Amino acid sequence: MTHVVCPGSFDPITNGHLDIIERASFLFDQVTVVVLINEAKQGLFTIDERIELIRESVKNVKNVTVDSYSGLLVDFCEQNSIHAIVKGLRAVSDFDYELQMAQMNGNLTGVDTVFIPTSPDYTFIASSLIKEVAKHGGEVTGLVPMNVLRALDARFGR
16 A cells, blocks of 8 residues: 655645645545644644644545644654655755755655646745735635634634
8 A cells, every 4th residue: 555645834735735735635545734833933823733624624525634743754754654755846946955855755755756747827826925825815715725724714703
């Protein structure tokens, strides 16, 4: 069985993230979406809220589970017998950063990284942009799952 991890902060999950997760679910037997905890950053949503938003968003994808982890991603992979990381790429700038991370992860533990290019419809979507637009009353319908749209509206008092 091929088990992979799709890591990220997912604050919040977007349709771009879902695109990568769903496509990975067709390629691999088991996909674990892991919310990486960065103690130095204060997110819009708590870790538990993010996990719940992701679970709701992927509930119809049977081979996807959701977890969280604080520490090195490769340690999570080792603890869970995961041998590959799936990362979405929006642009060449993503590749530059992600390639360096992939090489470091491979050097540390031998965990491999698979890159999936984001669908053209989602290349401009980033969680940070979604939060900024939503905060100022802009329209993000179609860029995030409906449960995330409701959560954003509630968070920003709409």
